[in-house]
Amino acid sequence: MDFEHSAKVKALIEKLEAFMDEHIYPNEKAHNDWVNDPARLWQPWPKVEELKAKAKAAGLWNLFLPHEYGKFSPGLTNLEYAPLAEIMGRSPWSSEVFNCAAPDTGNMEVLAKYGTPEQQRQWLVPLLDGEIRSAYVMTEPAVASSDATNVSTTIVRDGDDYVINGRKWWISGVMDPRCKLLLVMGRTLPENPRHEQHSTIIVPRDTPGVSIVRNQTVFGRMHSPGGEAEMLFENVRVPASSMILGEGRGFEIAQGRLGPGRIHHCMRSIGQAQRALEIMARRVENRVAFGRKLADQSSIRQEVARSYCEIEQARLLTLKAADQMDRYGNKKAKDIIAAIKVVAPQMAQTVADRAIQAHGGMGVSDDTEIAYFFALNRFLRIADGPDEVHMSQLGKMKIQEYNALKPR
Incomplete structure (x- = not known):
């Protein structure tokens, strides 16, 4: 590379x-x-x-x-x-x-x-063109949606239409008045094999039967103007032409969508970690406690050095994942995408935590960006699949791969 x-x-x-x-x-x-x-x-x-x-x-x-x-x-x-x-x-x-x-x-x-x-x-x-915004509607409160095949909202063919019924939550962006489009994932073919039961369909935001149950906060923040929300779909009717790719292709679409999204999040997490480290370095150089600059404390220097090492490691892994996606496609790069999705948000959360500690009380305020970076990356360790799911799947893949090798 x-x-x-x-x-x-x-x-x-x-x-x-x-x-x-x-x-x-x-x-x-x-x-x-x-x-x-x-x-x-x-x-x-x-x-x-x-x-x-x-x-x-x-x-x-x-x-x-x-x-x-x-x-x-x-x-x-x-x-x-x-x-x-x-x-x-x-x-x-x-x-x-x-x-x-x-x-x-x-x-x-x-x-x-x-x-x-x-x-x-x-x-x-x-x-x-940036004229409208949209939301992706997959996660549900009643099932473990980290496995998308659990999604239970129904998308049923009725003549020239599909009718959608179900409850969703943690739907990002839907509160924004510019949000005009929903991509909804639901179950269409319950008798099919597990990964061929679901579909993804286009639903205009203003379609009758689409309603907001409640707004959901993340660490006390509303994340306006887009926010996160719990939603209800009650006999929502859309034309059959709204189906994307075809019935039973929803899981395939979800996997294709989430691969690039996961690595984009990781790229941004590295930017937040890098900025948190820079803010921390300026703070410790200019803050005196007990008669000495914080930057003169060996423990502080170690925290800065450790953060630098961890950011560089995550950055290199992200670049390798991006390179693998370009060379071999998202599906073949799924192991390294999973790896960086586990590594980058945790790294950024840890670096932000160190920067918060170096700032004392100021660190948990909104006087700097680092408290928000901490919260954002803690949330990201659940969004697009929790760490445990990625590690479980990655571990399974690596066990199979290494057992297929000739023992040496």
């Missing part, structure tokens, strides 16, 4: 860093004040559309979409996108500015890969 970025990627890194310096970091406080103001709940920060227009004009747009998607993609590989996602991750809300934010990214990949021309015209094009 070549660790040297191409001239194209170097130019994009330079352009993206300049954009972050000019437009993102100076606006962090204004953005955070707006989205955490209860009086403005579910209202998008007004300046975000202005920044999106600037990013699009600068050519920093839809960078996440891999080159194999042809006309829909800016032409980057996963490996080329990795350092760019890391930079965006340093300020978590910034991904939206570049139209590289989940869950839209995964939904765009699904529509680009599996959608019909009409589905792409109606939904993919406005998503790629």
